[in-house]
Amino acid sequence: MRITVFAATGGIGRCVLDQAIAAGHEVTAVVRDPSxxxxxxxxxxxxxxxxxxxxxxTAVGGADAVLSGLGPRNARLAGITSAGTRAIVAAMKATGARRIVVVSAAPVSTVPSPDRPNPPRHDPGEGFVMRNVLTPMVKRVLRAHYADLAIMEDVLRASGLDWTSVRPPRLTDKPLTGVYRVAPEQNIRGGALIPRADVAHFMLAAVNDPTTIGHAVGIAT
Known part of the structure; x- marks a missing residue:
């Protein structure tokens, strides 16, 4: 399979890249610094x-799937995820590529956006502590980042492409386990952590899973 990976030197992007190469896929890595x-x-x-x-x-032409780990390197770059995804979508439409899987974040399920101004007040997968303490705290600290991710999901919903948005909670650098839970359109109850390598593993698996198309998917260990 021909796979294009955006942000291939980032945390999740590098995991996607390494796993895709190990699986024998033909991979193109899109990066700012190829060195x-x-x-x-x-x-x-x-x-x-x-x-x-x-x-x-050039990067997406002929790709069977595009996987994006795009995200801001610092707070000053808030907004790059939606803008970059919009550019990726335009390139895919220009070349006929259709399948795209991206990384979002668990709190986005309740973040309003221009095309989704009235999201649920609470995510159905969140327990009491997550709903009332952890999620509100994280959303205050990373407000601009999550607003950008919500707009990115708007871009995908309007794209007409075969898209999947993966919404992990807090990311860790622990090794790949291959053991995690997923749920369409909701977060995972009790799921506060997941290794970046497991998010990458699911992204690659989702490429050939038609049930994930057109959905934001919660994931956690």
Missing amino acids: KLPSTVHTVRADLSAVDPAALE
Whole structure:
């Protein structure tokens, strides 16, 4: 399978890249700095904060699936995820690529956006502590980031592509386990953590799972 990975040097993106290569897929990594990857990896240089449409079309043209771990490196770059995803979607439409799987975040299920102004007040998968203490606290600290992710999901819903948005809780750098829970359109009860490697594992599995198309999927250990 031909897979294009955006943000392939980031935490989840690098896990996706390594797992896809290990599985024998033909992988194109889209990165700002190709020197951060081994010379054996096929790369396309692109900066999604200053988009070159031709470079993106080169990256996604002929891809069976596009996987994105795009996210801001710091608070000053809040907004890059939705803008970058909008550029990726445009490149996919221009080249005929259809399948895209992206990383979002668990709190986004209750974050309003222009196309989804009245989300549920509480996520049905959250228990008392998560609903009333942890989620509100995290949303206050990362308000701009989650608002951007909510807009990114708007972009996907309006795209007409075969999309899946993966909503993990707090990420860790623990090794791949392959053991996690998923649920469409809701978070995972009691699920506060998940390794980045397991999120990447699910993203690759979701590519060939038609039941995830058109859904935001909660994931946690």
